[in-house]
Amino acid sequence: MPLVKTPKPTFAQKLKRFFMIDLIRGMGLTLKYNVGALTDKDAVAGKGIYTEQYPKVRPDVAPRFHGAPRLNMDPETHDTLCIACNLCAIACPEDCIDVIPMDVEIVVAGKPRRKKVLDEFIFDTSRCMFCALCQEACPTSCLELTQDFELATYSRAGFVWNREMLEQGRETVKYTS
Amino acid sequence: MFLFGPIDVLNDLLLKTGLSEDWIKFFVWPLIQIGLVVTLVALWVAYATYLERKISAFMQARLGPMRVGPWGLLQPIADGLKLLTKEDFIPENADRWIFFFAPYIAVASAFIVFSVIPFGPDWAVIADVNIGLLLVLAVSSVGVLALILAGWSSNSKYALLGGLRSSAQMVSYEVAMGLSLIGALMFARTLSMSGIVAAQGSDSIWYIVYQPAGFLLFLISGIAENNRAPFDLPEAESELVAGFHTEYSGMRWSLFFMAEYAAMVVVAAVATTVYLGGWYFPFVNRLQTSGHHNLYVVVSLLVFLVKASIILYIYFWLRWTLPRFRYDQLMDIGWKWLIPSALINIVLSAFAIFVVQALNGWRGITTIDTLDRGLNMTKSGKGIMIAFGIVGVFITAALLARINWRSRDFNLKVQRRNIKLVNVPKGKPAVQAES
Numbered sequence: 042m043p044l045v046k047t048p049k050p051t052f053a054q055k056l057k058r059f060f061m062i063d064l065i066r067g068m069g070l071t072l073k074y075n076v077g078a079l080t081d082k083d084a085v086a087g088k089g090i091y092t093e094q095y096p097k098v099r100p101d102v103a104p105r106f107h108g109a110p111r112l113n114m115d116p117e118t119h120d121t122l123c124i125a126c127n128l129c130a131i132a133c134p135e136d137c138i139d140v141i142p143m144d145v146e147i148v149v150a151g152k153p154r155r156k157k158v159l160d161e162f163i164f165d166t167s168r169c170m171f172c173a174l175c176q177e178a179c180p181t182s183c184l185e186l187t188q189d190f191e192l193a194t195y196s197r198a199g200f201v202w203n204r205e206m207l208e209q210g211r212e213t214v215k216y217t218s
Numbered sequence: 219m220f221l222f223g224p225i226d227v228l229n230d231l232l233l234k235t236g237l238s239e240d241w242i243k244f245f246v247w248p249l250i251q252i253g254l255v256v257t258l259v260a261l262w263v264a265y266a267t268y269l270e271r272k273i274s275a276f277m278q279a280r281l282g283p284m285r286v287g288p289w290g291l292l293q294p295i296a297d298g299l300k301l302l303t304k305e306d307f308i309p310e311n312a313d314r315w316i317f318f319f320a321p322y323i324a325v326a327s328a329f330i331v332f333s334v335i336p337f338g339p340d341w342a343v344i345a346d347v348n349i350g351l352l353l354v355l356a357v358s359s360v361g362v363l364a365l366i367l368a369g370w371s372s373n374s375k376y377a378l379l380g381g382l383r384s385s386a387q388m389v390s391y392e393v394a395m396g397l398s399l400i401g402a403l404m405f406a407r408t409l410s411m412s413g414i415v416a417a418q419g420s421d422s423i424w425y426i427v428y429q430p431a432g433f434l435l436f437l438i439s440g441i442a443e444n445n446r447a448p449f450d451l452p453e454a455e456s457e458l459v460a461g462f463h464t465e466y467s468g469m470r471w472s473l474f475f476m477a478e479y480a481a482m483v484v485v486a487a488v489a490t491t492v493y494l495g496g497w498y499f500p501f502v503n504r505l506q507t508s509g510h511h512n513l514y515v516v517v518s519l520l521v522f523l524v525k526a527s528i529i530l531y532i533y534f535w536l537r538w539t540l541p542r543f544r545y546d547q548l549m550d551i552g553w554k555w556l557i558p559s560a561l562i563n564i565v566l567s568a569f570a571i572f573v574v575q576a577l578n579g580w581r582g583i584t585t586i587d588t589l590d591r592g593l594n595m596t597k598s599g600k601g602i603m604i605a606f607g608i609v610g611v612f613i614t615a616a617l618l619a620r621i622n623w624r625s626r627d628f629n630l631k632v633q634r635r636n637i638k639l640v641n642v643p644k645g646k647p648a649v650q651a652e653s
Contacts, residue, residue, distance in 0.1 A: 064540075067539050067540070068535060068539050071277045071535060072535065074276065074278070074279055075276045078277075078279060078280075078281075079276060089276075089279065090280065090281055091279045094284070096285070
């Protein structure tokens with residue numbers, strides 16, 4: 042006595058199995074994709090290739106994506122906007138920012154004064170987790186995490202960015218073809 | 219120019235170097251041919267890997283390699299350079315010498331076969347041996363030895379399992395491969411590869427229309443013989459890491475890779491020679507009659523390459539369509555379907571030939587034209603033969619479906635179904651339900 046009711050195949054199902062209709066349909070599907078990729082036409086979405094051609098075509102990252110850090114400058118005078126207040130270094134949970142200030146002599150209303158200005162800014166991207174708390178802490182919108190994502194380097198030392206790199210940005214090869 | 223000029227131009231040049239005629243005929247020319255064929259096949263194998271990647275990419279709506287050269291055309295060269303410079307690692311407890319030599323056996327057995335394959339007429343075939351097909355089958359099965367040795371010497375459980383699986387698979391599919399060719403050999407009446415092509419030429423027909431069942435059987439068992447998906451159990455990634463070449467790296471691994479693709483090219487070339495008329499193509503021999511002999515040879519060679527490439531495409535197509543068989547299904551197909559259907563095919567082909575010969579001269583029907591070089595049939599004879607071929611496929615399939623119908627009861631699928639409990643009170647063991 043069979044314990045399980047196995048449905049008996051109908052004659053049409055038997056014929057389908059005998060002529061391997063499902064196999065032929067499967068082969069047809071892959072062939073359709075192959076031809077579609079060659080002609081860049083497809084019945085489903087109107088294009089044959091669905092993948093992103095990364096180095097050739099830059100991907101659109103999400104609007105909230107945080108990438109490489111940058112120190113913004115005054116667009117007119119090209120002086121740094123950083124006032125060396127150290128708030129970003131305090132805010133950083135990973136402790137990867139070092140703000141090194143220096144004192145300069147300035148004259149305010151005819152009297153000599155000392156002012157704290159930015160000397161060097163060290164940002165260790167290998168430890169950064171891109172939380173952007175530093176960006177939120179910055180009172181002058183100087184430190185900003187941009188959407189640039191190509192941060193790979195050949196050495197560990199390369200991950201430590203200094204003030205010049207943060208201001209100018211790092212040069213990466215941009216492929217066009 | 220060489221292509222349009224007579225064949226003797228190069229021969230005369232060689233004669234001027236002071237070598238005797240025998241030396242040129244039996245030593246210099248074969249060396250030139252071997253060099254050409256090895257270069258051609260190596261290139262073909264390299265670009266088969268490229269095409270495999272490209273076609274798999276297209277079938278998955280990707281683009282595949284695009285970065286090295288235009289459309290990634292230099293990718294095989296880059297890959298080869300990378301593999302050449304990689305470390306050649308030998309595991310500590312491996313059997314060093316066997317581990318060392320297994321890849322060479324694989325490559326040599328795949329490349330030796332090309333010595334008898336007729337790429338074209340006249341100078342495009344290295345050696346026309348009168349047991350060509352037998353040599354192909356014998357030498358290509360030595361390739362299995364390489365897989366087993368590689369699996370055994372690696373001292374790794376995955377490699378050993380891959381080697382064991384490959385030996386079992388090869389043993390079961392070798393038989394079907396050999397038997398499936400016999401039907402075509404009944405028409406060709408020779409084992410020489412050039413002779414088979416010439417027989418198809420004098421019949422002016424491709425044997426695939428006489429022997430569709432034989433062609434299908436040869437193709438399927440060829441795929442299984444080459445360990446390609448859906449029969450790639452010896453190197454099943456999801457089960458055995460990489461199968462028999464798990465422990466190989468660098469150039470030695472790439473030799474296995476080359477051997478796999480070369481073996482694919484071998485099966486494609488044999489299928490082309492035996493079933494697709496070799497280098498014959500309609501209207502190409504007009505070049506011969508109009509005096510362009512070398513151009514004729516080159517065009518024939520291209521025809522051969524195109525035909526074999528179509529079979530290679532079927533390989534890629536099947537690989538990227540079908541999932542891998544289970545081990546019992548693999549043995550099932552080999553022993554229950556392919557070998558019996560190859561035997562039935564032999565019987566049916568013999569019967570067809572007998573019918574055609576018996577019908578000749580009966581009530582004014584002429585089926586046989588001449589009998590001087592094999593069986594040359596008239597149009598009605600060909601029609602009968604083609605009808606027998608096509609009907610034979612369905613007769614074979616129906617017969618085997620009928621025979622194998624009950625054997626499905628022994629499948630794991632049904633066994634699993636039987637274990638499930640239906641209408642049995644809870645708390646009783648499953649064993650009771652069997653009685």
